[in-house]
Amino acid sequence: MASEQNVFAIPNIPTPSMPVIFDPKVCKGCNNCVEVCPIDVFIPNPRKGAPPIILHAEECWYCGCCVDDCPSPGAVQFNWPLPLKPRWKNKESGEVRQLR
Ligand code: SF4
């Protein structure tokens, strides 16, 4: 006899972080990023075509697989944490450059 089970996934609400940012206007919801992430940071969105849900944000290694394997450029981008946001200032021009 088949039984039905509900599964609940709850993001980390007390210490939320956002290792990547999805652009819902560009993301097609193909879930490539869900598949390639080595530590399952995301789960598929139950809404078809919507960006995946970030479930285990703190576990992100910033390995880049999700960004590199996305077929829709700009759909997912890194959101580096503050300690990983070095800036360089050109002493002559004053131009400030930042890792993206
Ligand atoms: S971010 Fe890219 S790889 Fe991930 S679901 Fe959206 S389109 Fe697919």
Ligand code: SF4
């Ligand atoms: S950067 Fe790597 S570890 Fe982090 S969400 Fe993307 S694929 Fe997963």
